[in-house]
Amino acid sequence: MTAPHVRWFMNDRFGMFIHWGLYAIPARGEWVRSLEKLSVEEYQPFFEEFNPIKYNPKEWARIAKEAGMKYAVMTAKHHDGFCLFDSELTDYKATNTPAGRDLIREYIEAFRAEGLRVGLYYSIIDWHHEDYPHYGDKIHPMRDNDAYRDHKGEFDRYLTYMHGQVHELLTKYGKIDVMWFDFSYDEMTGEKWRATELVRMMRSIQPDIVIDNRLGGDGKAAEPEIYAGDFMSPEQLLPPEGVVNHAGEPLSWESCITLNDHWGYCSGDLNYKSPKTVIRGLVECVSKGGNLLLNVGPNAKGEIPRHSIDILNEVGKWMDANGDSVYGCGPCKLEKPEWGRYTQRGNLLYAHIYDRGMGPINFRGLQGKIKRARLLSDGSEIKVETPWNAWEYPEDAFISFGSASLPDEIDTVVVLELNEDI
Numbered sequence: 001m002t003a004p005h006v007r008w009f010m011n012d013r014f015g016m017f018i019h020w021g022l023y024a025i026p027a028r029g030e031w032v033r034s035l036e037k038l039s040v041e042e043y044q045p046f047f048e049e050f051n052p053i054k055y056n057p058k059e060w061a062r063i064a065k066e067a068g069m070k071y072a073v074m075t076a077k078h079h080d081g082f083c084l085f086d087s088e089l090t091d092y093k094a095t096n097t098p099a100g101r102d103l104i105r106e107y108i109e110a111f112r113a114e115g116l117r118v119g120l121y122y123s124i125i126d127w128h129h130e131d132y133p134h135y136g137d138k139i140h141p142m143r144d145n146d147a148y149r150d151h152k153g154e155f156d157r158y159l160t161y162m163h164g165q166v167h168e169l170l171t172k173y174g175k176i177d178v179m180w181f182d183f184s185y186d187e188m189t190g191e192k193w194r195a196t197e198l199v200r201m202m203r204s205i206q207p208d209i210v211i212d213n214r215l216g217g218d219g220k221a222a223e224p225e226i227y228a229g230d231f232m233s234p235e236q237l238l239p240p241e242g243v244v245n246h247a248g249e250p251l252s253w254e255s256c257i258t259l260n261d262h263w264g265y266c267s268g269d270l271n272y273k274s275p276k277t278v279i280r281g282l283v284e285c286v287s288k289g290g291n292l293l294l295n296v297g298p299n300a301k302g303e304i305p306r307h308s309i310d311i312l313n314e315v316g317k318w319m320d321a322n323g324d325s326v327y328g329c330g331p332c333k334l335e336k337p338e339w340g341r342y343t344q345r346g347n348l349l350y351a352h353i354y355d356r357g358m359g360p361i362n363f364r365g366l367q368g369k370i371k372r373a374r375l376l377s378d379g380s381e382i383k384v385e386t387p388w389n390a391w392e393y394p395e396d397a398f399i400s401f402g403s404a405s406l407p408d409e410i411d412t413v414v415v416l417e418l419n420e421d422i
């Protein structure tokens with residue numbers, strides 16, 4: 001059973017992930033400091049230069065909304081430790097760059113104004129804080145730099161800082177809908193982050209906030225820890241059969257997926273997914289009971305890359321006509337059909353037809369159960385009738401498309417109004 005405070009989230013199904021920070025300038029992805037083992041000093045020029053003159057979160061919000069997205073999650077702080085918000089606990093923040101202002105506040109206000117829910121990504125890893133483990137850590141940029149061999153940080157002081165920043169994020173900007181922590185690894189997990197205390201503090205301020213599962217903890221266990229979070233967060237894949245707990249009951253989940261192959265802006269990566277891949281991916285998530293959080297990585301000037309906007313616009317056209325088969329929908333009990341996928345909401349079964357096939361479209365086991373069928377995009381009648389050559393399949397219902405191609409080659413949605421439970 002989905003907890004009441006998570007229902008809106010699992011209902012909305014489609015969100016925008018935004019990875020943005022200093023790493024937009026080197027433009028080789030948000031891990032650049034770790035991958036290239038850059039010191040704080042070597043990374044500093046980007047801080048001094050950061051001046052996103054084209055940053056217009058109202059425009060971002062419009063793009064998200066027109067794509068059919070209902071919520072967004074933006075990096076308040078990524079692993080490099082740079083804060084896009086005006087934290088009182090550090091100088092390493094956007095207000096001290098040429099940008100000179102709190103960019104998270106502007107994001108929150110703009111997205112809210114468009115009627116979108118707002119979420120914040122917050123990295124519990126921090127490559128800038130002096131008390132975070134350096135030498136010998138698995139991923140810290142200074143992990144094998146001899147100069148840091150004797151570096152001793154007071155990890156507890158880091159935790160106080162980290163908890164303090166989360167407190168700031170939950171008290172300075174009104175209601176935050178989603179808190180998206182990233183991430184635990186090896187022994188850096190759970191109580192190492194003082195995670196129970198952290199989540200208790202968060203819930204005391206914002207009881208209904210939806211929290212991901214990356215503080216650690218086992219959300220599939222019979223008794224998940226308080227910090228195990230509200231949803232699972234598969235990354236760069238769609239789980240083959242949704243996600244279930246130890247008892248086989250469905251859990252809430254959201255797959256996060258990049259549009260090209262990077263989260264943060266990467267100028268050389270033009271390996272974009274097509275609108276078709278995105279639309280079918282979203283439908284796949286819904287058909288398995290999950291959400292899709294689709295990423296954009298704005299550039300140093302503050303623009304969402306043109307390619308990403310073009311893809312999102314195409315997705316938006318499809319969503320405009322077919323969004324009813326996504327929002328508030330989930331899996332159905334029928335097996336995955338050969339021609340595509342089903343999603344369902346109450347007595348409405350949505351047939352997502354990808355493959356025109358050679359004969360009529362077969363709805364297995366639905367003979368006599370369909371009250372009416374309509375093309376979702378324009379409401380036009382689709383006749384449910386058994387053709388002369390299908391008399392051998394009395395359990396099944398059929399529709400036929402007169403033309404050799406489908407009305408929508410990406411995903412033709414036929415809504416089947418059922419007259420009995422399936």
Ligand code: GLC
Pocket residue numbers: 019030031182183235256263
């Ligand atoms: C990974 C990466 C990170 C990215 C995240 C998104 O864990 O560390 O850069 O923000 O995935 O899910």
